[in-house]
Amino acid sequence: MQNRPRRSVLYVPAVNDKALAKIGQLPCDAIVVDLEDSVSPDQKAAARRKLAGIFAARPQRAQMVVRINALSSEWGEDDLAAVVACKPDAILLPKVDTARDVLEANDRLDELDEDSSIALWAMIETPRGLMNSGAIAELGRDPASRLSCFVIGTNDIAKETGVSLKPDRRYVIPWLMQILLAARAGGLDMLDGVYNDFRDAEGFLRECAEGASMGFDGKTLIHPSQIEAANSAFSPEPAALAAAQAIVDAFAHPENRDKGVIALDGRMVERLHLAQAEKLLAKAAAIAA
Numbered sequence: 001m002q003n004r005p006r007r008s009v010l011y012v013p014a015v016n017d018k019a020l021a022k023i024g025q026l027p028c029d030a031i032v033v034d035l036e037d038s039v040s041p042d043q044k045a046a047a048r049r050k051l052a053g054i055f056a057a058r059p060q061r062a063q064m065v066v067r068i069n070a071l072s073s074e075w076g077e078d079d080l081a082a083v084v085a086c087k088p089d090a091i092l093l094p095k096v097d098t099a100r101d102v103l104e105a106n107d108r109l110d111e112l113d114e115d116s117s118i119a120l121w122a123m124i125e126t127p128r129g130l131m132n133s134g135a136i137a138e139l140g141r142d143p144a145s146r147l148s149c150f151v152i153g154t155n156d157i158a159k160e161t162g163v164s165l166k167p168d169r170r171y172v173i174p175w176l177m178q179i180l181l182a183a184r185a186g187g188l189d190m191l192d193g194v195y196n197d198f199r200d201a202e203g204f205l206r207e208c209a210e211g212a213s214m215g216f217d218g219k220t221l222i223h224p225s226q227i228e229a230a231n232s233a234f235s236p237e238p239a240a241l242a243a244a245q246a247i248v249d250a251f252a253h254p255e256n257r258d259k260g261v262i263a264l265d266g267r268m269v270e271r272l273h274l275a276q277a278e279k280l281l282a283k284a285a286a287i288a289a
């Protein structure tokens with residue numbers, strides 16, 4: 001898992017000037033400037049031309065990511081060249097089907113981005129991507145790979161499979177958990193899909209809480225009204241932080257320094273819990289920073 005918090009990751013269509021004018025003031029952890037599905041084919045070239053202006057006024061706080069069109073599409077190569085010149089924190093690849101899709105983008109980036117500062121994020125949103133998610137995520141273990149994050153695309157999953165997206169997501173949750181497991185096996189961050197009904201605050205809160213319990217690092221968003229709730233749902237709770245600090249303190253006690261397991265408030269606590277507690281405290285510190 002990476003150090004930067006990724007609780008709230010907001011898509012903004014590259015052609016929406018009004019929305020883009022707001023991004024410097026928004027408290028989200030990352031912005032994804034979208035060149036793909038929110039931009040119609042006849043606007044693709046104009047959207048790409050806007051990138052330099054968008055990045056000239058890039059927000060200080062949020063990470064900046066650009067979702068390009070697939071490299072296999074007629075726009076992909078031109079998108080990649082224009083995006084690399086803007087030096088985003090990451091490029092989001094849509095509709096990744098196989099590990100080869102990521103390897104090809106990685107190779108092209110190695111040619112274009114010589115200081116290797118741009119990471120790759122991959123959208124898992126097709127049946128093939130889902131079936132191959134283990135092999136794709138495995139790339140994360142290769143030090144030469146830029147892949148650092150998986151992003152769920154539930155709208156495309158619904159489109160490609162015919163699954164019905166019920167409010168409790170009962171039919172897609174098994175697939176989401178499979179992708180999440182693959183991401184963790186590859187050491188990747190993992191972001192939940194978007195909630196389309198952006199006026200339904202209650203339903204959104206429920207889905208954020210569900211995503212946090214499932215183990216996602218954050219949620220992709222489509223509207224600024226969703227940012228605060230996502231930040232809150234994917235931040236460690238005060239009680240969890242207090243419990244984590246108690247574990248760290250207990251193992252730091254001289255009588256426990258050499259022990260592998262201790263009892264704390266009637267519970268067994270092992271060094272794996274210490275590692276978990278340290279990770280949670282580090283996450284809270286990263287959010288505070």
Ligand SMILES: CC(C)(COP(=O)(O)OP(=O)(O)OC[C@H]1O[C@@H](n2cnc3c(N)ncnc32)[C@H](O)[C@@H]1OP(=O)(O)O)[C@@H](O)C(=O)NCCC(=O)NCCSC(=O)C[C@H](O)C(=O)O
Binds near residue numbers: 011038223
């Ligand atoms: C969904 C929207 C089209 C709604 O837009 P609108 O009707 O303009 O909303 P509001 O009037 O409520 O907007 C209020 C103000 O907020 C600004 N705004 C709205 N959205 C954004 C945004 N995303 N980022 C920044 N600012 C935003 C408006 O400009 C208003 O400002 P003002 O007038 O000054 O008060 C719209 O929200 C939207 O386009 N959202 C993003 C859509 C998008 O990017 N879609 C693609 C990504 S989702 C996807 O593809 C998922 C995945 O691939 C999958 O398969 O599931």
Ligand SMILES: [Mg+2]
Binds near residue numbers: 094153155
């Ligand atoms: Mg999609």
